[in-house]
Amino acid sequence: MIRRKKMFSQYYKLRDALKEYREIEKNGGWKTIETDEDYKALKVGDSSDIVAQIRERLFVTKDIKEDNKSAVCDTILMKAMKYYEARHGYTPKNTILLEHINDLNIPVSERIKTIIVNMERCRWIDPELEKGQKYIEVNIPEFKLYIIEDGKIAFISPVVVGRAMTKTVIFSGMMSNIVFSPYWNVPTSIINSEIKPGMAKDKNYLQKKNLEWNNGAVRQLPGKNNSLGLVKFLFPNSSNIYLHDTPSKSLFERESRAFSHGCVRVAKPRELAIELLKVDPQWNPARIDKAMHAGKESWYTLKKKIPVYIGYFTAWVDREGNLNFYKDIYGRDESLIKLLTEE
Missing domain, CATH: 2.40.440.10 (L,D-transpeptidase catalytic domain-like)
Incomplete structure (x- = not known):
């Protein structure tokens, strides 16, 4: 019997999330929310067919408990949207902005790739x-x-x-x-790019910035x-x-x-x-x-x-069992998914 190596616990949590998202994909994923070019924001009390689309989308990922098909933005929808924002790296707001709708429109196939990439990171x-x-x-x-x-x-x-x-x-x-x-021992790169040019313009630059020479280097007091x-x-x-x-x-x-x-x-x-x-x-x-x-x-x-x-x-x-997504700020996911999916 082959004993599998035990993994970092997050690996198993993401594996369970992957099953859920593959099930969503199998059932057709979610529809793209259509907006007009002049879309600005939605708030509680607003009425729009976009609201019904958002409600349907949130229901697919269980961010809202039921889809009552209403086109009126009520407090229940806004609460669900804030929950979605919180677990997608946004500061929850009282308005639904275009950037939030663009995030909702990221296809399930892309979310699946993101989960797989992070399962791989758990191996490290x-x-x-x-x-x-x-x-x-x-x-x-x-x-x-x-x-x-x-x-x-x-x-x-x-x-x-x-x-x-x-x-x-x-x-x-x-x-x-x-x-x-x-x-603060100032790095050489900053000494060359900022401090030396500053000193060339102003002989009191070091004093004004609370800096001093220290054995050939510069440090901040x-x-x-x-x-x-x-x-x-x-x-x-x-x-x-x-x-x-x-x-x-x-x-x-x-x-x-x-x-x-x-x-x-x-x-x-x-x-x-x-x-x-x-x-x-x-x-x-x-x-x-x-x-x-x-x-x-x-x-x-x-x-x-x-x-x-x-x-x-x-x-x-997270420890409450919520799947969170964050922006790939250093653009590392794409190259890793390519490595994982190369034949």
């Missing part, structure tokens, strides 16, 4: 990761960070990831240090305007990627959050530090706040290193 993850009592996972296309403890979600934070030109890399590591009031914010979280890796705070808080309000040079910016860094340090009674929130605002760099070494996995999943079944 060691299932032993889930046996750890506590670990951190970041899903790049979801723009979210999770702490998983004893199989349950203990902490969630929105994140900003690398833009298409400076992609955040996929890897796993072990978090070992938290650095409070950090210096600690403080609230530091590019790394007030705290960073280190897990040694060859790409020099880490988690950190940021003074650019407004970016977390965006629906799509691919703006960084490659590192992962955390919306709730103080809360993350508190969560990671709750095992050390000497580090209460007051002491963490003091260290974050000290204006002087200090390092804390974690008593027990924490596994960190930064992954790239455009389809993911």
Whole structure:
């Protein structure tokens, strides 16, 4: 008897979702919602044949419990649409926009490909990761960070990831240090592209930007305007990627959050530090706040290193059993599906 290798649990969840979507495909999939060229949006109370089409489409994927064929946009339809938006990487809104209808119109065959691609990605993850009592996972296309403890979600934070030109890399590591009031050691590429031209125009450029020369390199002094914010979280890796705070808080309000040079910016860094340090009674929130605002760099070494996995999943079944799809922000799905389907 051949014993099959045990997989990362997400593999089996996606496999079940694949069966459901293949059944939908077998039954004819879903119809394309037809809109006029001047379509703007729909809100509660609006009446349109488009509403009936949306209702029928949502019923196919069980986002709405019944299809009563009504052409009036009621609160039941809007609630179902918000549920759909939430599990397709959108911030739920009180209006149905064209981008939402375009998403609804993605054919079931494309959704099936996305599920298959992400089942393949599950093969690359060691299932032993889930046996750890506590670990951190970041899903790049979801723009979210999770702490998983004893199989349950203990902490969630929105994140900003690398833009298409400076992609955040996929890897796993072990978090070992938290650095409070950090210096930011400016990468050579930024020194050449931004700082040197700035200095050529203004002799006080470094001072204005809170920068200083440091052994032939440039670093930014600690403080609230530091590019790394007030705290960073280190897990040694060859790409020099880490988690950190940021003074650019407004970016977390965006629906799509691919703006960084490659590192992962955390919306709730103080809360993350508190969560990671709750095992050390000497580090209460007051002491963490003091260290974050000290204006002087200090390092804390974690008593027990924490596994960190930064992954790239455009389809993911959450712990409530909902299948979620996220935009392929780095355009990786197509090349992988080609590899998987080549004869």
